[in-house]
Amino acid sequence: MEHSGSTAAAGSLGDPLVELKGVNKHFGELHVLQDIDLTVRRGEVLVVIGPSGSGKSTLCRAINRLETIDDGEILIDGQRLPEEGKGLAQLRADVGMVFQSFNLFAHKTVLENVTLGPVKVRGTKTAAAKEEAMTLLERVGVANQARKMPAQLSGGQQQRVAIARALAMRPKVMLFDEPTSALDPEMINEVLDVMVQLASEGMTMVVVTHEMGFARKAAHRVVFMDAGQIVEEAEPEKFFTDPESERAQDFLSKILTH
Amino acid sequence: MDSVIEALPRFWDGFTTTLFLAVVSGVLSLVFGTILATFRVSPLKSLRIVGATIVEIGRNTPLTLVFIFFVFILPSMGYILPLGRVPAIIALTVYTSAFVCEAVRSGINSVSVGQAEAARAIGLGSTQTLSLVVLPQALRTVVPPLINVLIALTKNTSVAAGFAVVELTATGRGLARDYPADVLWMLLGVAFFYLLITIPAGTLAGYIERKVVFSR
Numbered sequence: 174m175e176h177s178g179s180t181a182a183a184g185s186l187g188d189p190l191v192e193l194k195g196v197n198k199h200f201g202e203l204h205v206l207q208d209i210d211l212t213v214r215r216g217e218v219l220v221v222i223g224p225s226g227s228g229k230s231t232l233c234r235a236i237n238r239l240e241t242i243d244d245g246e247i248l249i250d251g252q253r254l255p256e257e258g259k260g261l262a263q264l265r266a267d268v269g270m271v272f273q274s275f276n277l278f279a280h281k282t283v284l285e286n287v288t289l290g291p292v293k294v295r296g297t298k299t300a301a302a303k304e305e306a307m308t309l310l311e312r313v314g315v316a317n318q319a320r321k322m323p324a325q326l327s328g329g330q331q332q333r334v335a336i337a338r339a340l341a342m343r344p345k346v347m348l349f350d351e352p353t354s355a356l357d358p359e360m361i362n363e364v365l366d367v368m369v370q371l372a373s374e375g376m377t378m379v380v381v382t383h384e385m386g387f388a389r390k391a392a393h394r395v396v397f398m399d400a401g402q403i404v405e406e407a408e409p410e411k412f413f414t415d416p417e418s419e420r421a422q423d424f425l426s427k428i429l430t431h
Numbered sequence: 432m433d434s435v436i437e438a439l440p441r442f443w444d445g446f447t448t449t450l451f452l453a454v455v456s457g458v459l460s461l462v463f464g465t466i467l468a469t470f471r472v473s474p475l476k477s478l479r480i481v482g483a484t485i486v487e488i489g490r491n492t493p494l495t496l497v498f499i500f501f502v503f504i505l506p507s508m509g510y511i512l513p514l515g516r517v518p519a520i521i522a523l524t525v526y527t528s529a530f531v532c533e534a535v536r537s538g539i540n541s542v543s544v545g546q547a548e549a550a551r552a553i554g555l556g557s558t559q560t561l562s563l564v565v566l567p568q569a570l571r572t573v574v575p576p577l578i579n580v581l582i583a584l585t586k587n588t589s590v591a592a593g594f595a596v597v598e599l600t601a602t603g604r605g606l607a608r609d610y611p612a613d614v615l616w617m618l619l620g621v622a623f624f625y626l627l628i629t630i631p632a633g634t635l636a637g638y639i640e641r642k643v644v645f646s647r
Contacts, residue, residue: 239548259556266554276549280568280645290553293563324646335549342553 186393187215189251190346190377191236196245198231205231206242207401213346218378220388220409223398224424229381232398233350236379237268250345266294269339269347273354275331277323277338283310284319287338295342302341309337313367329360333367346377353384383428389413397421434610435620445602446624452516452588452598453628456523457581463524464531465570469561471536482532489529494590497522502594519591527584534576538569543647571643578636582629599624 191213198206205228213219221229234240236247238254238261247254249268255261277286287306291297297305310316313333315326323331332352339347349368353361365387372378372391382388388395388409395412397405397420405418413429416422435442470482489497501518512518542565550560570577592601603621607614 237552239552262551262554262556265552268552270549270552272545272549272552274545276543276545278546278549278564279647280564280571289563290555293559294554322645338549338553 186217189213190215190217190249191379192248193232193236194246194248196232196235196242196247198228198235198240198242203401205401206235209245209403211396211403213377213379215345215377216375217394218372218376218380218392219394219396220392221379221381221396221398222383222385222388222424223404226400227398228401229398230350233348233379233381236346236348237265237270239270262294266290266342267345269342269344271332271335271339271347271349271352273351275323275328275335275355277331277334279323282320282322283315283326283334286323286334287341290338290342306337306341309340310334312340313337314363327360328356329363332356332360332364336364336367336371340371346379347371349378349380349382351381351383353382385413385429397424399424434613435616438606438610438617438620441602441606442599442620442624445597445599445621446627448516448596448598449585449588449600449624450628452519452523452591452596453581453585456520456527456588457584459520459524460527460531460580460584461577463528465535465566467528467532468535468539469566471532472539474557486529486532489525490533492526494522494526494587495593497526498590498594501525515596516591519588519594519596523584523587523591526587527580530580530583531577534573534580535566535569537576538571538573539565541572542568568645571645574636574640574643578632582632585628585632586625 189212191211193209193211196206196209197204209232211232221232223229231240235242236249238247238256249264252264254264277283278289281289284303284306287309288299288302291302291305292299307316307319310319313336315330315333315337318326318330318334323334326334336352352368353364356364361384365384368378368380368387369391380387380392392409395407395409396403397412397416397418399420405412405416405421407416412421413425416425467482467485470478471486473479473482498519501512501522502514505518506512512521546564546568547560550564551557555563588598589600591598592604597605599621603617606617606620610617
């Protein structure tokens, strides 16, 4: 697929890191992903938007195989996504994921949530993992909550811990599946700030979100999905001010008019 | 009353035997029941079928029949087990594991899918996901029903009285025969010693429950 002009600002970006080629998926009758071709380059921040049920979350979850696909292929750093087993686990360790509902391990403290992956998957020594976890918690602004249980934290704090937990694996790419959709309005910005900072540090990110402000501020490219298809790809400024497709115009008019 | 005191050493022997049966079968049932539960939630269909079959046989067969199988039928097929405690422990474990399994399985189902997804997303394998994230939460949730199962097990050890194990109930029967004037006292004594196991078990459960509680 050629999308002329859409990646002009991404000219300084690296080689392809995430590649989806002819990906199809059905949920029963529903063709939720239809021939998706998409490439995310190293260092790129890609925002996926679209109405609910458009397949954007499924797309995001397919990248680390939390959703299986019917056909097509997905490559991460040139490597084909293994179907299961050790290979898949190893690949997932390199792909950070942040969920809409945070999904912090409810029986572990904030600190343990962040150290579990490094210790059990990477084989990092506990002391070293703790030290690095504290640095990450500091970075996302919740170091003072390290000994608490997740349920004692606000939603915004929990989501920032979840970001720290993903970062602790030193991932090549971070996936965000509607990271602010479950948050109270006053907590959305504290999470977006962390994500903007991450983007500015050059992290490769795929972000499914409704936050247009974030897309404008941090994204290199916006992908608009509807009914299982990628309808339009453009730079954020171009997409928000002058969308080409009728469906994107319609969608934007509905969310931007108030 | 005097006769009860006179009979104390016999009560004590019966009590320790019952306690032994309950503790050993209890520990084995917790282990096998949890393993069975992991079978029942396995992605492999064959394991799920094996797990479901064992559970259905275990919990739908009257305990006495399970005892008869291990005490009489298995030896008649050429598998000789030492008489007494060993077949009793096997029968109690087979029976109780099925109930432990179902309690643990309900705990596993109560853990949200997101917990397992988050575990897999940081690169944990399926065994690690189960043992580090899902089971620790599941087991904490099912402490109260598990204690119910263990209390039932303690009382079920009395079935062994019919199969050559002199535990509390068999002791009580013997004492009732030897002290016909004090049958009521002897049976009250038996009940007292059962309570000596089940009431602390309930208290312990309450303590563990408070200790391991977490909120989702």
